[in-house]
Amino acid sequence: MASSDFIEELRGVVSLAIDHADQDLRKKINQELHEHPETAYQETFAHDTITQFLEDRGFTVKRGTYGLATSFEAEIGSSGRLVVICAEYDALPQIGHACGHNLIATSSIAAFLGAAEALKKSGAPGRLRLLGTPAEEGGGGKVKLIEAGAFKDEIAAAIMAHPMPTHQIFGPDASHTYDGLAGLKMIASHKFRTEFRGKTAHAAGEPWNGVNALDAAVAAYSSVGLLRQQIQPDERVHAVIEVGGTVPNVITEYTRMNWNVRSPTIARADKLLARVKACIEGAAIATGCELNYIV
Incomplete structure (x- = not known):
């Protein structure tokens, strides 16, 4: 045959x-x-x-x-x-x-x-x-x-x-x-989590004694939101706050975020990741929180 x-x-x-x-x-x-x-x-x-x-x-x-x-x-x-x-x-x-x-x-x-x-x-x-x-x-x-x-x-x-x-x-045109x-376009992706650790305190009685981990998460999220204006059209950064605190009258001492950083190539994804981490680390410095990456 x-x-x-x-x-x-x-x-x-x-x-x-x-x-x-x-x-x-x-x-x-x-x-x-x-x-x-x-x-x-x-x-x-x-x-x-x-x-x-x-x-x-x-x-x-x-x-x-x-x-x-x-x-x-x-x-x-x-x-x-x-x-x-x-x-x-x-x-x-x-x-x-x-x-x-x-x-x-x-x-x-x-x-x-x-x-x-x-x-x-x-x-x-x-x-x-x-x-x-x-x-x-x-x-x-x-x-x-x-x-x-x-x-x-x-x-x-x-x-x-x-x-x-x-x-x-x-x-x-569906033709x-x-x-x-x-x-089809494939994309590289960095997936990781971040933890911010601060110090609890009463939000009304003595907020000056607290270190707010929720502020760190919000600052990181906002900074990356501003960063999106200066990234390539085919790049993506998205995140969620998985743990954001417990009650409003207590300064939040711990938050956790889940991140995705995407780009068409791993080389570009690495560069974008460095810029995203700068935003995250800046938020930790600005709020006085401890930062930990979970890969």
Whole structure:
């Protein structure tokens, strides 16, 4: 059989495998994960649901891999180049699966099922691994996996698909669409938290004896708001005050903020991060608070 004919046959094998699993992928993975959103490192329902789904289809699955209770691995093949398909399944706090990680898990599992059948049909050497990657939404799950050795093998490719909003797929006049990564702009991102520590005091009786950590958080937020006037149009800085105090008549002694600093390249993101940190550190100096970065 000509190689082109064989490739077409393998494509048919992939399509058939995914078609056979289509309803189960929709109901047992996509819908179930969407209805049971879990945040970073708490994805026990997703972990158990996906691993059971794979085991029911004859795959050997390792649960709780690389020191992360909600990571997993399933692999076929014993020699040759290794391709890793990553699967995300965590949700956003209070919002649920607004970023579509239920769709990421579904598409990654579908790709794994189809490619596994094609690999078996081809008889060629090669390994295929589905890797569960928890805590993408701010938890640094993939960083922990890298540090734990999840990608230490010689890997030919590590791949994943991500859903996108239509305004990023269609052109300005909706007359054409983009195919693949080449048509989409990816951005680098620094994610971190800051803590400001001050000194409590009665806000009415002796405010002069307090050091106000809420003032530090507000000053940092406001300074970065002014900084936005002088950053590039394709750069972004956003933050929230996660802990802002308790009662108004007590000087706030502790605040915590969550930050995202984004730019098209890591080099530009590093420069922007330095400017943002100058605003944060200036707020600490101005208020007399102690500053701590949480990465």
